[in-house]
Amino acid sequence: MHHLAAHLPWPRVKALADGGAWALLPVGSTEAHGPHLPLNVDVVIAQEVCRRVARHHDAVEFPPVAYSLTDFAAPFAGTVTIPAETAKAMLVGVLRGLGQSGFGRIAVINHHLEPAHFKVVHAAAAEAQAGASFRVVVPDHRRKPTGPQLGDEFMHGGSHAGTYETSLMLAAAPQLVDEALRRGLAPVAVDLPGAIKQGATNFLEAGGPAAYFGDPAAASAAEGERLFDIIVRATLDAMG
Ligand SMILES: [Zn+2]
Numbered sequence: 416m417h418h419l420a421a422h423l424p425w426p427r428v429k430a431l432a433d434g435g436a437w438a439l440l441p442v443g444s445t446e447a448h449g450p451h452l453p454l455n456v457d458v459v460i461a462q463e464v465c466r467r468v469a470r471h472h473d474a475v476e477f478p479p480v481a482y483s484l485t486d487f488a489a490p491f492a493g494t495v496t497i498p499a500e501t502a503k504a505m506l507v508g509v510l511r512g513l514g515q516s517g518f519g520r521i522a523v524i525n526h527h528l529e530p531a532h533f534k535v536v537h538a539a540a541a542e543a544q545a546g547a548s549f550r551v552v553v554p555d556h557r558r559k560p561t562g563p564q565l566g567d568e569f570m571h572g573g574s575h576a577g578t579y580e581t582s583l584m585l586a587a588a589p590q591l592v593d594e595a596l597r598r599g600l601a602p603v604a605v606d607l608p609g610a611i612k613q614g615a616t617n618f619l620e621a622g623g624p625a626a627y628f629g630d631p632a633a634a635s636a637a638e639g640e641r642l643f644d645i646i647v648r649a650t651l652d653a654m655g
Contacts, residue, residue: 460580522552604629
């Protein structure tokens with residue numbers, strides 16, 4: 416069952432923690448996601464995954480972490496990037512706070528996929544739970560076998576505001592997608608991980624002048640549902 420921590424008084428939270436509920440921490444970013452999607456795409460997706468995971472577990476979703484390092488989108492208005500060490504310290508602090516609240520099981524539901532950020536999330540989880548009595552799980556849907564199931568575009572460039580994220584948004588929050596604009600967008604066929612390996616340090620250098628990659632026009636809510644099913648299954652597997 417899904418519980419929203421922000422809407423609960425502390426005795427209810429304590430009862431849930433004492434009863435063995437999971438604490439879920441949605442993590443995203445505030446960054447440009449093409450001209451057709453809002454800045455909070457990663458947060459919206461992470462929160463939707465939390466809601467769906469809570470169909471299978473007693474889980475308390477905490478307020479999201481909506482700022483992190485997001486250097487690739489930095490050239491675009493609205494993107495707010497913070498230093499990696501600040502992001503890590505913030506996450507460690509929040510995770511320890513959840514543990515000190517009595518939650519023995521914490522899952523970080525991260526959907527900001529910038530590699531340097533995901534590294535920070537893994538490092539923060541390890542640091543927070545070192546020597547602690549609580550466990551922190553970081554499901555990572557980029558990894559095999561899940562990553563390839565999310566499609567070629569996810570693996571090779573479209574995980575930023577392309578078919579993948581746009582479909583998830585059409586399934587989770589269609590009111591936040593500019594449909595007229597989306598349908599007219601030309602595909603940006605760039606191998607984003609490849610461009611990063613070759614030294615691109617932001618989306619402009621990688622060949623994405625409007626902060627999207629892949630093919631948003633090909634997105635659909637049905638594809639979003641298919642993707643959520645895979646992500647949620649992988650998340651539940653990681654939670655054990
Ligand atoms: Zn994103």
